[in-house]
Amino acid sequence: xxxxxxxxxxxxxxxxxxxxxxxxxxxxxxxxxxxxxxxxxxxxxxxxxxxxxxxxxxxxxxxxxxxxxxxxxxxxxxxxxxxxxxxxxxxxxxxxxxxxxxxxxxxxxxxxxxxxxxxxxxxxxxxxxxxxxxxxxxxxxxxxxxxxxxxxxxxxxxxxxxxxxxxxxxxxxxxxxxxxxxxxxxxxxxxxxxxxxxxxxxxxxxxxxxxxxxxxxxxxxxxxxxxxxxxxxxxxxxxxxxxxxxxxxxxxxxxxxxxxxxxxxxxxxxxxxxxxx
Amino acid sequence: xxxxxxxxxxxxxxxxxxxxxxxxxxxxxxxxxxxxxxxxxxxxxxxxxxxxxxxxxxxxxxxxxxxxxxxxxxxxxxxxxxxxxxxxxxxxxxxxxxxxxxxxxxxxxxxxxxxxxxxxxxxxxxxxxxxxxxxxxxxxxxxxxxxxxxxxxxxxxxxxxxxxxxxxxxxxxxxxxxxxxxxxxxxxxxxxxxxxxxxxxxxxxxxxxxxxxxxxxxxxxxxxxxxxxxxxxxxxxxxxxxxxxxxxxxxxxxxxxxxxxxxxxxxxxxxxxxxxxxxxxxxxxxxxxxxxxxxxxxxxxxxxxxxxxxxxxxxxxxxxxxxxxxxxxxxxxxxxxxxxxxxxxx
Numbered sequence: 100x101x102x103x104x105x106x107x108x109x110x111x112x113x114x115x116x117x118x119x120x121x122x123x124x125x126x127x128x129x130x131x132x133x134x135x136x137x138x139x140x141x142x143x144x145x146x147x148x149x150x151x152x153x154x155x156x157x158x159x160x161x162x163x164x165x166x167x168x169x170x171x172x173x174x175x176x177x178x179x180x181x182x183x184x185x186x187x188x189x190x191x192x193x194x195x196x197x198x199x200x201x202x203x204x205x206x207x208x209x210x211x212x213x214x215x216x217x218x219x220x221x222x223x224x225x226x227x228x229x230x231x232x233x234x235x236x237x238x239x240x241x242x243x244x245x246x247x248x249x250x251x252x253x254x255x256x257x258x259x260x261x262x263x264x265x266x267x268x269x270x271x272x273x274x275x276x277x278x279x280x281x282x283x284x285x286x287x288x289x290x291x292x293x294x295x296x297x298x299x300x301x302x303x304x305x306x307x308x309x310x311x312x313x314x315x316x317x318x319x320x321x322x323x324x325x326x327x328x329x330x331x332x333x334x335x336x337x338x339x340x341x342x343x344x345x346x347x348x349x350x351x352x353x354x355x356x357x358x359x360x361x362x363x364x365x366x367x368x369x370x371x372x373x374x375x376x
Numbered sequence: 377x378x379x380x381x382x383x384x385x386x387x388x389x390x391x392x393x394x395x396x397x398x399x400x401x402x403x404x405x406x407x408x409x410x411x412x413x414x415x416x417x418x419x420x421x422x423x424x425x426x427x428x429x430x431x432x433x434x435x436x437x438x439x440x441x442x443x444x445x446x447x448x449x450x451x452x453x454x455x456x457x458x459x460x461x462x463x464x465x466x467x468x469x470x471x472x473x474x475x476x477x478x479x480x481x482x483x484x485x486x487x488x489x490x491x492x493x494x495x496x497x498x499x500x501x502x503x504x505x506x507x508x509x510x511x512x513x514x515x516x517x518x519x520x521x522x523x524x525x526x527x528x529x530x531x532x533x534x535x536x537x538x539x540x541x542x543x544x545x546x547x548x549x550x551x552x553x554x555x556x557x558x559x560x561x562x563x564x565x566x567x568x569x570x571x572x573x574x575x576x577x578x579x580x581x582x583x584x585x586x587x588x589x590x591x592x593x594x595x596x597x598x599x600x601x602x603x604x605x606x607x608x609x610x611x612x613x614x615x616x617x618x619x620x621x622x623x624x625x626x627x628x629x630x631x632x633x634x635x636x637x638x639x640x641x642x643x644x645x646x647x648x649x650x651x652x653x654x655x656x657x658x659x660x661x662x663x664x665x666x667x668x669x670x671x672x673x674x675x676x677x678x679x680x681x682x683x684x685x686x687x688x689x690x691x692x693x694x695x696x697x698x699x700x701x702x703x704x705x706x707x708x709x710x711x712x713x714x715x716x717x718x719x720x721x722x
Contacts, residue, residue, distance in 0.1 A: 157615055181618025188612035192475075194605070197664040200377040208606060209618035213599060216393045217382045226377060238377050261617065 106169070107133050108297065109154060109184070109265055113163035116149050116322065123149045124322020127163070131265070131314075136291040137299045138308040141318030141325075142343050147301045148189070148269055150318070154299070155186040155267050181209035185263035187254055189270055193242040199253050200238040203229055206260030228259035232286060248279030255286060266290065268300040272307070280304070284311045305343075309334055309357045317342055334358040398661040398670050405657075405673035409457065412680045416453045417445055419688060452575050454583040455642065456683045456697075457676040459575075460649055462590050462639040464657070464675020465668050467650030469597060469632035472604050472666040473625065474534035480651040481516075481636035484541025487650075488548035489519025490640040491571055495552055498567050499559040508570065509585075509641040516637030519544060524629070573646030574696035575683050582642045589638040597631040598668060600624045605665035647702035649675050656708070678704070 107130050114127040123146040131137050139147045152158040154165055156172050165172045172180060193202055207221045229235040232252040242253060251271060258266060272280040288311055290296040302308045308315060309330040317333060319325040319342045326333045336349045339360055346368050352359040380395040417429045422444055431437045432445040467480040481487055493515020497503040523544050527537040556567050603624040606614040614621050636650060653675035661670050682700035
């Protein structure tokens with residue numbers, strides 16, 4: 100589904116992505132619609148995190164290129180990219196003994212210099228980011244002491260302090276309990292609807308993806324895109340069985356009317372089971 | 377909202393962050409260091425009153441005092457201060473880059489590499505003082521390159537770097553022992569003396585070389601200070617925030633390796649200053665980013681005090697300073713490992 104011919108701010112052509120010799124994706128083209136909440140789903144090792152890494156210039160494509168605002172992303176200065184596109188990676192490590200305020204403040208780096216280390220604008224943006232993520236009261240607490248849900252909101256605040264119109268989030272709900280997962284996703288949805296951010300998230304939970312995404316990218320093993328578009332247009336029982344090898348029924352979520360995936364019983368799944376990859 | 381203070385100019389272009397605690401700790405360490413220097417310059421075989429030491433330093437001393445203070449004692453004190461600072465900054469950078477307190481140049485083999493370079497010059501090439509220093513410099517830098525290349529695999533990961541470094545270090549240690557067994561008697565003595573770091577024979581040349589290295593490399597490292605703090609959060613976060621990761625790493629590793637190699641070339645390997653000083657400084661400042669200035673002050677103080685101790689407490693025996701720093705550092709290492717293994721954050 101292509102909405103018109105307009106080129107979006109973040110897109111990629113003919114991507115071949117590989118770690119050393121092991122190709123993860125070949126000839127991949129992807130377009131992130133502006134101001135969308137795009138969610139990337141797919142089975143383990145299908146290359147969704149790798150795609151996100153390539154979009155955030157963490158991984159240099161072997162072929163093809165990622166385009167940001169019309170130019171190949173590598174042609175920008177590193178700080179210039181960091182003012183347009185933020186990433187929350189899975190592997191972020193908070194320095195021991197750092198306070199919440201100091202960690203969030205580190206998100207201002209692309210707007211600072213050696214002699215301009217903390218302007219009043221920095222202060223206002225960091226305060227705003229902490230308020231929006233609900234961690235303002237925690238500013239003086241140590242990050243080490245926080246719960247998983249609080250810590251994830253602090254990291255989101257750091258990325259928000261970067262003030263980028265585009266936000267990439269690699270599995271932002273992992274290791275959180277269900278209530279905190281929804282809290283993080285609600286926050287992402289607010290960023291998308293209230294603040295006009297383009298949010299791209301890799302998620303594991305298909306029902307969360309269907310409920311929150313405005314645009315869904317479904318990847319299959321081998322790094323191809325199986326389908327993309329609005330969840331209601333894309334998600335069918337056939338697609339889920341095809342991509343994930345999971346027989347299921349797709350129903351309307353009674354709360355939101357978004358598609359909801361209900362896995363088939365064990366016996367029914369065994370009958371049509373695909374061999375393990 | 378953020379810790380510490382902010383210094384702002386009237387116009388918005390300039391604003392500097394200031395960590396009050398780190399500033400105070402550094403100021404106290406520098407004061408202690410200055411006091412230690414005065415003690416080192418005024419005491420000894422010919423006691424010189426502190427007032428006359430100061431007079432000599434500002435150029436108003438009598439010829440006799442000038443000779444004792446400026447020619448005999450000052451080069452040694454300055455070399456201790458500068459070498460201690462160089463080793464400590466080297467350690468602070470490497471520990472931060474490897475995200476591991478064991479990632480200091482003496483643990484990952486750079487120091488043993490310098491020793492190998494020096495021993496080859498002493499035993500095989502039969503070179504003089506300058507050649508030995510050059511050999512130590514080449515040995516240290518070459519070891520760093522080898523460890524880096526061996527640890528390289530889709531970027532360098534801190535823990536692998538340290539393990540490779542420990543392995544290379546052990547091999548070099550064996551190599552050094554072998555070289556000494558091959559040495560003639562006189563060269564063997566010379567080699568053994570070099571292997572235990574000492575400030576007994578330093579001159580103005582040593583102080584000048586280490587001083588120039590510090591003057592060039594420390595500002596270079598300081599210019600990447602914020603980048604170093606961001607690298608501690610992982611490469612992905614640093615790249616996402618716009619840090620030019622490879623460039624920052626090259627500058628910081630280059631500075632760290634060169635500082636350690638030049639310091640070792642000047643004095644021989646001095647144990648544990650690079651390992652212990654940054655950690656002690658970090659615990660005192662409780663800073664969340666690596667404090668180069670506080671580490672430098674701590675390293676300088678540690679080495680000056682150790683040198684004072686071996687000169688005055690054990691006189692007239694000429695004990696190498698490496699013995700004192702080794703004892704202090706050994707105790708510290710045991711404490712560090714013991715507390716870390718209990719999962720505490722001291």
